[in-house]
Amino acid sequence: xxxxxxxxxxxxxxxxxxxxxxxxxxxxxxxxxxxxxxxxxxxxxxxxxxxxxxxxxxxxxxxxxxxxxxxxxxxxxxxxxxxxxxxxxxxxxxxxxxxxxxxxxxxxxxxxxxxxxxxxxxxxxxxxxxxxxxxxxxxxxxxxxxxxxxxxxxxxxxxxxxxxxxxxxxxxxxxxxxxxxxxxxxxxxxxxxxxxxxxxxxxxxxxxxxxxxxxxxxxxxxxxxxxxxxxxxxxxxxxxxxxxxxxxxxxxxxxxxxxxxxxxxxxxxxxxxxxxxxxxxxxxxxxxxxxxxxxxxxxxxxxxxxxxxxxxxxxxxxxxxxxxxxxxxxxxxxxxxxxxxxxxxxxxxxxxxxxxxxxxxxxxxxxxxxxxxxxxxxxxxxxxxxx
Amino acid sequence: xxxxxxxxxxxxxxxxxxxxxxxxxxxxxxxxxxxxxxxxxxxxxxxxxxxxxxxxxxxxxxxxxxxxxxxxxxxxxxxxxxxxxxxxxxxxxxxxxxxxxxxxxxxxxxxxxxxxxxxxxxxxxxxxxxxxxxxxxxxxxxxxxxxxxxxxxxxxx
Amino acid sequence: xxxxxxxxxxxxxxxxxxxxxxxxxxxxxxxxxxxxxxxxxxxxxxxxxxxxxxxxxxxxxxxxxxxxxxxxxxxxxxxxxxxxxxxxxxxxxxxxxxxxxxxxxxxxxxxxxxxxxxxxxxxxxxxxxxxxxxxxxxxxxxxxxxxxxxxxxxxxxxxxxxxxxxxxxxxxxx
Ligand SMILES: [Zn+2]
Ligand SMILES: [Zn+2]
Numbered sequence: 181x182x183x184x185x186x187x188x189x190x191x192x193x194x195x196x197x198x199x200x201x202x203x204x205x206x207x208x209x210x211x212x213x214x215x216x217x218x219x220x221x222x223x224x225x226x227x228x229x230x231x232x233x234x235x236x237x238x239x240x241x242x243x244x245x246x247x248x249x250x251x252x253x254x255x256x257x258x259x260x261x262x263x264x265x266x267x268x269x270x271x272x273x274x275x276x277x278x279x280x281x282x283x284x285x286x287x288x289x290x291x292x293x294x295x296x297x298x299x300x301x302x303x304x305x306x307x308x309x310x311x312x313x314x315x316x317x318x319x320x321x322x323x324x325x326x327x328x329x330x331x332x333x334x335x336x337x338x339x340x341x342x343x344x345x346x347x348x349x350x351x352x353x354x355x356x357x358x359x360x361x362x363x364x365x366x367x368x369x370x371x372x373x374x375x376x377x378x379x380x381x382x383x384x385x386x387x388x389x390x391x392x393x394x395x396x397x398x399x400x401x402x403x404x405x406x407x408x409x410x411x412x413x414x415x416x417x418x419x420x421x422x423x424x425x426x427x428x429x430x431x432x433x434x435x436x437x438x439x440x441x442x443x444x445x446x447x448x449x450x451x452x453x454x455x456x457x458x459x460x461x462x463x464x465x466x467x468x469x470x471x472x473x474x475x476x477x478x479x480x481x482x483x484x485x486x487x488x489x490x491x492x493x494x495x496x497x498x499x500x501x502x503x504x505x506x507x508x509x510x511x512x513x514x515x516x517x518x519x520x521x522x523x524x525x526x527x528x529x530x531x532x533x534x535x536x537x538x539x540x541x542x543x544x545x546x547x548x549x550x551x552x553x554x555x556x557x558x559x560x561x562x563x564x565x566x567x
Numbered sequence: 568x569x570x571x572x573x574x575x576x577x578x579x580x581x582x583x584x585x586x587x588x589x590x591x592x593x594x595x596x597x598x599x600x601x602x603x604x605x606x607x608x609x610x611x612x613x614x615x616x617x618x619x620x621x622x623x624x625x626x627x628x629x630x631x632x633x634x635x636x637x638x639x640x641x642x643x644x645x646x647x648x649x650x651x652x653x654x655x656x657x658x659x660x661x662x663x664x665x666x667x668x669x670x671x672x673x674x675x676x677x678x679x680x681x682x683x684x685x686x687x688x689x690x691x692x693x694x695x696x697x698x699x700x701x702x703x704x705x706x707x708x709x710x711x712x713x714x715x716x717x718x719x720x721x722x723x724x
Numbered sequence: 725x726x727x728x729x730x731x732x733x734x735x736x737x738x739x740x741x742x743x744x745x746x747x748x749x750x751x752x753x754x755x756x757x758x759x760x761x762x763x764x765x766x767x768x769x770x771x772x773x774x775x776x777x778x779x780x781x782x783x784x785x786x787x788x789x790x791x792x793x794x795x796x797x798x799x800x801x802x803x804x805x806x807x808x809x810x811x812x813x814x815x816x817x818x819x820x821x822x823x824x825x826x827x828x829x830x831x832x833x834x835x836x837x838x839x840x841x842x843x844x845x846x847x848x849x850x851x852x853x854x855x856x857x858x859x860x861x862x863x864x865x866x867x868x869x870x871x872x873x874x875x876x877x878x879x880x881x882x883x884x885x886x887x888x889x890x891x892x893x894x895x896x897x898x
Contacts, residue, residue: 193732194732194733194734195732195733195734195736196734197734197735197736197737198736199594199736199737199738199739199741199742200594200734200735200736200737201594201596201597201600201735201736201737201741201747202594202596202597202733202734202735203593203594203595203596203597203599205596205628206596206597206598206629206630207734209629209630209635210733210734212635213630213635213637214730214731214732214733216635218730222634222635223633223634223635224634237587237589240589240591240593240752240754250628250632251630251632253635255632255633297592297594298591298592298593298594299589299590299591300589300590300591300592300751301590301827301828302827302828304824304826304827304828305588305589305590305826305827305828306587306589308587308588308826308827309587309589311855312792313583313585313758313760314583314760314762314766314770314886315766315769315792315854315855315886316855316886317585318583318585318885318886318887319840319855319856319857319886319887320825320826321826321840321855322822322824322825322826322827322828324820324822324824325820325822325840325855328820328822328840329818329819329820329840329841329842330818332818332819332820332868333817333818333842333868336818336868360730360732361732361734377823378821378823379822379823379824380820380821380822380823380824380840381820381821381822381823381863382820383820393734394734425798426798427790427792427794427798429817429842429853429854429855430790430791430851430852430853431851432851433817433818433842572764572795573764574764574767579767580761580762580767581761581762581767581770581771581884582759582760582761582762583759583760583762583770583885584757584758584759584760585757585758585760586755586756586757586758587754587756587758588756588827589754589756590751590752590753590754591751591752591753591754592742592749592750592751593749593750593751593752594737594742594747594748594749595747595748595749595750597735599748600747600748603748604748607748713748714748714750
């Protein structure tokens with residue numbers, strides 16, 4: 181069976197907040213309903229559901245997929261829950277793509293939700309469980325450790341300063357000021373980042389995205405159906421995903437090879453030969469400021485160690501040549517794990533349709549990209565989108 | 568060698584013991600807030616109804632799971648219902664024997680499509696029957712805190 | 725967003741809304757306790773730690789000496805072949821100075837920060853590191869590339885755990 185072309189025809193999301201009153205189901209419903217309304221479809225039109233949500237330990241609901249299913253529009257429908265940790269959001273869209281491109285279904289509702297505030301006193305406690313129970317957990321690691329270890333390795337390998345990296349946080353939090361759903365839009369300076377509380381050197385408080393509650397959703401449709409639904413479909417022309425060794429301490433942390441592999445898969449599918457020239461707007465995963473740079477390099481949007489220079493020169497600003505995270509990213513909009521990956525796809529969808537309002541990047545972009553990263557720290561998930 | 572290497576003596580099998588140290592606070596949510604407030608303040612049970620699908624949800628939902636309509640009208644559904652199914656428990660969660668058996672039932676609230684799982688009280692286990700008409704027995708107002716346990720149990724009418 | 729007025733939902737709460745019971749909540753403190761089987765490779769790894777030694781596994785096909793040891797090589801996808809003792813010294817690949825506990829609690833004033841590090845173990849293949857912590861060193865003096873050695877608990881204190889190594893400390897080279 182050949183591949184069928186798949187389009188995104190609708191998008192929706194909730195506000196991202198530290199603590200939502202809504203239950204996880206209610207958040208999922210709000211995002212899913214908004215996505216359906218945006219393309220004037222009803223639940224009846226939906227053939228299948230791809231539901232993404234990260235560890236059950238955050239919401240504190242076992243079998244979260246089943247728990248969320250009615251809010252995600254899954255009542256008496258084929259529904260599946262793909263899962264790759266932090267990479268889940270983008271992977272859920274890829275999963276939806278698989279369901280439609282295969283010819284199995286014509287319309288797929290993609291929903292991602294996270295309610296991290298349920299976990300007390302802090303979701304960091306649940307993150308402990310991602311480390312190896314026998315060889316790592318007894319050392320009482322904090323999740324931030326692995327980021328700090330990776331960030332230092334990245335800095336030392338390429339001679340990058342914290343100052344270079346902090347620019348990402350400044351840019352993204354400022355971009356978020358134009359996002360109506362943003363949790364921590366802020367106008368801050370590089371010095372604010374450097375002077376913020378040191379959590380696990382070199383990681384400071386303002387280098388990190390917050391923990392969040394929220395949901396986001398997409399409607400995917402096969403080509404012939406998409407053209408009937410909208411005159412502005414955004415095509416999911418390339419998808420890629422990849423995982424590196426689970427023994428994270430045994431590979432070089434300075435470069436995300438798994439992201440490169442996922443990107444190459446997506447680029448080949450989308451016919452992208454020179455990503456740094458052809459990709460016009462991108463939403464790489466930015467749970468920490470250095471991760472945006474790390475991922476730009478893995479996505480081949482620039483050479484290894486070069487992303488900080490592009491950032492300093494303003495290339496990645498919203499009005500630069502290659503706008504990166506015009507939404508405000510996870511650093512500014514917030515990070516309800518699985519939902520943040522779908523938020524990134526929503527942003528590229530709105531950007532390519534020129535519906536991003538104050539966040540609109542100039543130049544009528546035609547090709548964009550969203551990426552997420554996850555599992556312990558070795559999964560890359562990538563989608564290439566075209567107007 | 569390798570994967571064919573086996574542990575041959577049981578006493579050589581070892582394990583590492585640990586805990587997953589997580590605690591939770593769940594918000595009742597938008598619909599849950601209405602539901603539990605009514606129980607707490609007024610000893611009433613409310614649901615939401617989708618007029619189109621003619622389905623009444625108890626506990627209430629902010630959406631109809633069938634047609635995705637937004638449901639905003641909360642209706643008092645009374646405190647009576649019927650036993651849809653039940654079970655009689657003789658063991659505690661940890662496997663120890665209960666002194667007195669307890670009865671758990673799925674309660675269909677009258678005029679709704681919703682079922683609550685709850686205890687039955689003031690009835691001998693021998694006398695419980697599917698279809699039996701029952702009603703909620705609430706704790707006294709000062710003891711209610713906005714929880715499903717504010718209903719002590721359901722008892723036969 | 726300009727072409728349609730979008731109405732984003734979501735009701736933000738403050739933590740005080742929960743503390744002051746302005747909204748209703750339920751809480752749950754699960755007791756999730758596990759006994760994770762060590763398996764063959766990690767079982768031996770822990771047993772050797774109890775003896776004050778670090779053991780790895782070798783794959784003859786790719787030649788890698790792997791730590792933590794594993795019974796199959798994930799690159800060649802075949803069983804590994806033999807046990808190899810490696811040294812209890814190594815090189816700091818990368819490190820952090822952490823002022824937070826695992827659950828995001830800050831360390832107390834005057835308390836020493838943790839120094840987690842990825843340590844490439846001597847005798848294992850290049851780049852084969854493990855997560856551990858550093859000790860007997862001023863945080864300011866830690867550098868990537870520094871040589872370190874395991875500081876073990878006394879034989880009586882060792883139980884067959886990764887924490888039988890208290891920490892790694894710098895090797896003072898003359
Ligand atoms: Zn309905
Ligand atoms: Zn091998």
